[in-house]
Each structure stands twice: as C-alpha cells, then as structure tokens.
Amino acid sequence: MTDFPSLKNDLLIRAAYCEEVERTPVWAMRQAGRYLKEFQEVRAKHDFFTVCRTPELACEVTLQPLRRFDLDAAIIFSDILVIPQALGMEVQMVPGKGPVFPKPLIHPNEIKALNQDPDIDKELGYVFDAITLTRKKLEGKVPLIGFSGAPWTLMAYMVEGGSSATFSKARAWLFQYPEESELLLNLLTNTIIKYLVNQVKAGAQTLQVFESHAGILGSSTFAKFSLQYLSRIASGVKKELSDLGISRVPLIVFAKGAHYALEELSATDYDVISLDWTIDPKRAREISSAKGKALQGNLDPAVLYGSPDSINCATKRMVEAFGARGHIANLGHGMYPDLKPESLKAFVDTVHSASQECIKNS
Template identity: 55%
Template structure:
C-alpha cells in the first residue's frame, strides 16, 4: 500500500456508510469527459484507449473536474472504461466514437478465443498505476472512486459487438444457451472481483459496479443471470479486502433500470450504496429500501440542458424527495446516468451549487 496524503473531505464515505451529513456529497458519472474543453484538448492528440493505458494522461483527466470545480465536488472517479475488462480477456475493442468489437462472440464456441486465465495486475496494471498516481495528485482533497462494469453489461457488449437498441443477440444467448451464458458471466465476475480488489489496494476509496444494461432484462432474467453475479462480486471483494487488511471500502451498485428489484438489492446485494436512475422517485426508493442501504442519484441528465431555473427547480425537488424527516442522510447526490457531451460546464457548476444549497441540513 502506498503512503497517501490524509483525506480532507470524507463526506462521500460518511454518506456511503449511511450517516447523516451536513449536506449531500455530490459528483457525477462521466464527470471526467467530453463536456470539458480541457478534456477535448487532450483528446486532440491521443486516442481514447491510449489515454486509459497511459497513467499520466488518465491522472490528468481524472483531476480536471476536481481542479475546475474545487470546493464544489466531493469525489473523483478514475478515468478508464468498463470495456478494459473484455480487452483483458483478449478481445479487441475500438472507440469510434462509441465502442466497437471487430470480432464479437457469435456463439458459445467463440468463448474459446478468450484468455482462460486473466492476471489482472498484468493486463490492467495501467489502471492500478493510474489510481495510485491520481490518489497522490489529489492530495487528499476528495476521495477517489474505482469501478468496473457488471458481468451482464460486459457480456452484452461482448456478444452484441457494441451498443444495441434491441439486445437481440445477447438476450437470445440467455434463451438458447443459458448454461454457457452463466459460465461466461461467472468468468467475467471473477475478473471483476479481482480487478476491484486490486483497485482498492492501489488506492481507490470507494468502488462502483455499473450494470448499465440491467433494465434491458425481464425481472426474472435479471434475477437469474445478472443479480447472482452482482452479489458474488460484492461478497468476493469484501472478503478478499478483509483478508488483505484493507477492510471497510464502501461499494456502490448502479443497476440502471432495475428499479423493480430495489427492495431485493437493499436486502441482500452486499453493497453499501444503490445508484438510482431518474425513473424512480427518491422518496419511493427510500420506502422500498427501508433504511438498509444508502442511495445515490438521480436527476435526469437532460435537465442540465434546461437552463439555470430548470436545474435549480429539479435539484430542489430531488433534495426534498431524498431527505429523511427533513434531513440529508445516507444520500450521495448525482445524476441518474452519465453526463452527456453537450453540457455547458457552467451549467454543471450551477448543479453543484444548487445541491450544496438545497441539501444542506
């Protein structure tokens, strides 16, 4: 373990532990990204995955929003991508501008093309190095978040060959090849578990699992194919970190669109925080989880295009709905999905300022 500067803002970690906080900690998914002119400047000379694989560049981009919004933002998230895991498994992934797999998995026979064993420290060491470098560069200003994609979401990309509107190929696998699908999902889950453990060892102070395509599954398919791997990851990460002498690293699960399972996820997922998309009312989510887990979210990202009055109105409504008996407790303010490229950085600044104002206890 590296020797890191002391943390000066632990608001995120206290909220993740379910505590009442003086205001809601706030960050946004994809906050180190295309909406920032300083990010676009770096991208002029560097390909996307080149940045991911170059720790100095990944560190610089991770810190950009912290630098711009110093005092307003309460977490950094390492600049990387969920698709580094399929790359570690031996698949080629291009970004042009969205993700593309030149040779996706067409049938279960194609699983044989994947690496049978993945040494996370070897294949993804550049992410771990970037985490350690960024943690030092942050100088304790805010905590650093590490992350990975969920097995079902990664499986869908690997089979579809990129994003999809119908998920016809990946979902047909679940119907036609349920056993082979579960085997591949299990292999991905093992790699995700090891990857998150190593991220925490490298300096990540909170870990998030992104199941971006959870909402594409019927509830019974989510329960059968996705949820068991999500539980497996949480249990494995916490056990291995305890054994390694790094206990107590909070974990967030963002299963976008799986709002029908919020109660079950609060009861038995093993995570400390549940991320919410914008399609569930915060007060309703609070009633479903019954105080068993902290929440994160959930303003519609498109509200950031509505102008200052709309942003303030939506933040005020969101804060009121998340509060418990008028108090901010066990809540991390965020968007209900990632920030989109066309957002004016000044409008995001206003979002942060409004969260500070309306979530204050």
C-alpha cells in the same frame, strides 16, 4: 499499500454508510468527459484507449472536473470494456459510433478461446498505476472512486459487438445458450472481483459497479443472469478486502433501469444503490431504508439543458426528496457530451446550499 495523504473530505464515505454529514456529497457520472473543453484538447492529441492506458493522461482527465467544480469525489478515468480486453478481445472506440468489437462472440465455443485466468496486474496494470498516481495527486482533497462494468453489461457488448438499442443478440444467448452464458458470466465475475480488489490496493477508496443494461432484461431474467453475479461481486470483494485488513471502502451498484429490483438489490452487500432518473426517490427510500442502504442519484441529466433556475428547482426537489442522511447526489446517468459546464456547476452548487438547508431543518 502505498502511503497516501490523509483524506480531508470524507463526506461521500460517511454518506455511503448513512452516517451524519454536514451536507450531501455530490459528484457526477462522466464528470470527466467531452463536455469539458480541456478534455477535448487531450482527446484531440490522443485516441481514447491511449488516454486510458497512459496513467499520466488518465490522471489528468480525472482531475480536470475537480479544478472547475466543488465536487466531493473523483472517479478514475477508464472504461468498462478494459475487462474484455484483458480476456483477449479487441475493442475499438470509433468516433461517432462508440465501442466496436471487430470479432464479437458468435458461438459459445468461442468462450474457450478467451483468457480463462488473466493476470490482472499484467493486463490492467495501467489502471492501477493511474489510480495510484491520481490518489497521490489528489492530496487527500476528495476520495477516489474505482469502478468496473458488471458481468451482464460486459457480456452484452462482447456478444453484440457494440452498442445496441435492444442487445437482441446478447439476450438471445441467455435463452439459446443458458449454460454457456453462465460460464461466461462466471468468468467475468471472477475477473471483476480481482480487478476491483486490486483497484483498492492501488488506492481506490470507493468502488462502483455499472450494470448499464439492466433495463433491457425482465425481472426473472435479471435475477438469473445479473443479480446473482452482482451479489457475488459485492460479497467477494468485501471478503477479500476484509482478509487484507482493509475496511471502509463502500461499494455502489448502479443497475440502470432495474426499478423492478430495488428490494433485491438492497438485500445484497452493496452499501449504496445508485438510481436512474426514472425512479421516485421517496419510493426508493422506503424500499432501501429497511436494509440500511444509502442511495445515490438521481437527477435526469437532461435537466441540465434547462435554465439555471430550472436546474436549481429540480435539484432542490431531488435533495428534499432523498432527505438529509444516506444520500450521495448525482445524476441518474452520465453527463451528455453537449452539456454546458455551467449547468453542472449550477447542479453542484444547488446541492451544496439545498442540502445544508435540509439538514438544518431536519
């Protein structure tokens, strides 16, 4: 591994392991994004995947929110759909529409045409280069988070061909072609494990797995086609890192909408369970505390459309509900493109003040 500057702010790492902290660490999913004018200026000159594939540009937009807000982590700018690209599928980012697969998977026989054993360093080397560059540019200010989409979420896009309210085509596969679906999910799982381990080798200090479409699955379907693969990723990544002599790289899982599976997720090897805004923090704490898991989240991003006072009140309630230890403050989903930067600042600043007060009184 490359020699990097020592970490000056390890609040997020300590909170992820439920260790003592001076205040609750805070960051925001999609903290680098279209709500920032400076991000829009970069995107006006470069298309989305050009930014992802150019380490200097990916580094720049990763660092942009840290220049505005007192955040406790950076998350590398990339996209979950780089994995299907590495497997040989074309993905386009269409303005106003989002990701589009010109040739989605129509029949299970097409799985055979995918790259079954991709050279991760070759196919996704630009991500690792961006991580290494960003880690150096951070100069130890905060930890750098790497990430990947989860197998089911990636499969959903690969079969559906883009975003969808129901992902009915992808869900149909699970019941029409269960064995072939498992083949695809296994391929994705093995690729994701390699991808995440290589992100750590490149400089990532924390990892998050996004199961963005967990909420469209029922509990039994989630257990069969999502949970077991999420669990394998956590255990597989931890084993490979341990074999490399690498420790204290917390793993976060964000299974949006999987309120029914908090107990099962808490039984996996993830250190942190990230919550969407529909889950009561106190209930989540009751479920996860028995397994010693930290929690992340879970302010409704729509709260940031409110007044500074309403943001302040909602954030205080969130901090108090989660308590003084084992919590990483975040939104329950990513920043929306039309939110104002000042609203995120109000959230971040309130987390700082409210959590210090909470710790003092605990």
